[in-house]
Amino acid sequence: SPNKTYEGLFGGVIASFSLALLFAFIFEIIVNIELIFYILLIILSAFIGDIIESFFKRKNNLKNSSEFIPGHGGVFDRFDSFIFSIIFYSIFYQFLL
Numbered sequence: 001s002p003n004k005t006y007e008g009l010f011g012g013v014i015a016s017f018s019l020a021l022l023f024a025f026i027f028e029i030i031v032n033i034e035l036i037f038y039i040l041l042i043i044l045s046a047f048i049g050d051i052i053e054s055f056f057k058r059k060n061n062l063k064n065s066s067e068f069i070p071g072h073g074g075v076f077d078r079f080d081s082f083i084f085s086i087i088f089y090s091i092f093y094q095f096l097l
Helices: 002-026 033-059 075-095
Strands: none
Touching: 002 033, 033 075
16 A cells, blocks of 8 residues: 555665664764765665565566465565665675775
8 A cells, every 4th residue: 555655665764774873873884975875775775676576566466476485475575675775785885985
């Protein structure tokens, strides 16, 4: 449902961003505008990965991408955000750091 998606997006962004800043503080990482941009890029790319995977499931009239993990929408529902965001992480790490 759209409301569930918006709530998940905003809640996920706030929780992920807060945890990222907490870990930066714990590990004494300098927080600057580049790091904030990087954190937001990874969070939003994870969301886009989830939306793309959901789009393909709906387009193909699939409720679950597999039955390997019953009740969880399949294996891709567990890793769709990670798979998409790791691309942006790799590009950022390779070229911008």
